[in-house]
Amino acid sequence: MVGWAIAVHGGAGVDPGLPVERQEEARRVLERCLRVGAAGLRAGLPAVDVVEMVVRELETDPVFNSGRGSALTRKGTVEMEASIMDGHGRRCGAVSGLTTVKNPVSLARLVMDRSPHSYLAFDGAEEFAREQGVEVVDNSYFITEENMSMLKRAKEANSIMYDYRVPAPGVDSASAGLEGAKVGLLMNGLRISVYAPETVGCVVVDSNGWCAAATSTGGLMNKMSGRIGDSPLIGSGTYACGDCAVSCTGEGEAIIRSTLARDVAALVEYKGLSLQEAVDYAIKERLDEGMAGLIAVSRNGEVAYGFNTIGMFRGCATEDGFMEVSIW
Structure with missing residues (x-):
């Protein structure tokens, strides 16, 4: 028997000027979700149940970029995506292009458990949701005044807003805490803005040593309709196996190119690296010029x-009573 462990994230990258009240709001949400997950683990729930339960909590709270509060497309609508993976048997489910499903992570779970497939998207995913009787709401449920304001600013600047924070053009990168980073980054010729909501994820190892991961997002603010990021892609934004579980966040296109989550697991499985060594190597060596972050747990109860x-x-949070929530 190993000690259980759980980790959550609410996105990589934080504006150093983010108001203290927003920081504290994010901390409270993450702490609440950790307590929900820890209670499930103490009750003996398997890892895959806990990651779904925790990500549902994050999707319901508009603080982060998933479910209610998701980033908006150019059209002012949401197209949400999520994935879940059970390392015990490497079963997985993923969804993209959701516009009415209240909790995308739970539909991903149903794709895994009740369909012959691993991934459903857009109209097919919505049809499956109705067949399964999951809760659906009007698209307006997911849209907040704050995100409408962000979309307006993004359109005015002809900009895409990413899950991470980047200094605006003219800001000294060292003073902003990004020494050596590029200033005024572009993606396909469009400037990346300095503010955006954040993707969410959870990784868990339960008392049996079984690992699971789940990730959910609304994607990029002002994204093209039909864009799919890393979050629903097994091996890129989400991965779990017998050795560990990983959930990623950040520049989706870079995470996709690097198959970041799977690379962490492969370094543990094939190279024998410790979990933290694998995470450090993947972040340093696999992202090229991309910017991202990830959380991971191992079957031995490690968190990285x-x-x-x-x-x-x-x-x-871990079974021995340790708990922390951090931003910087």
Whole structure:
């Protein structure tokens, strides 16, 4: 028997000027979710049940970029995506392009458990949701005044807003805490803005040593309709196996290119690296010029974080009573 452990994230990268009240709000949400997950683990729930339960909590709270409060497309709508993976048997489910499903992570779970497939998207995913009787709401439920304001600013600047924070053009990168980073980054010719909501994720190892991971997001603010990021892609934004579980956040296109989550697991499985060594190597060597972060747990109860941004909203709890929530 191993001791259980849980980690959560609310996105990689934090504006150093983020108001203290917003920081504290994020901390409270993460701490509440850790307590929900820890209670489930103490009750003997398997890891895959706990990651779904915790990510549902994060999707319901508009503080982060998933479910209610999701980033908006150019059209002012949401297209949400999520994935879940049970390392005990490497079963997985993923969804993209959701516009009415209240909790995308739970639909991903149903894809895993009740369909012959691993991934459903757009109209097919919505149809499956109705067949399964999951809770659906009007698209307006997910849209907040804050995100409408962000979309307006993004359109005015012809900009994409990422899950991480980048200094605006003209800001000295060292003073902003990004020494050596590029200032005024572009993606496909569009400037990346300095503020955006954040993707969420959870990784768990239960008392049996079984690992699971789940990730959920609304994607990029002002994204093209139909864009799919790393969060629903097994091996990129989410991965779990017998050795560990990983959930990623940040520049989705870079995470996809690096198959970041699977690389962490492969370094543990094939190279024998410790979990933290694997995370550190993947963040340093696999992202090229991309910016991202991740959380991970191992079957032995280890917890590891890594990010190459200013900060990452994150927290963890373990069976021995340890709990922390951090940003920087």
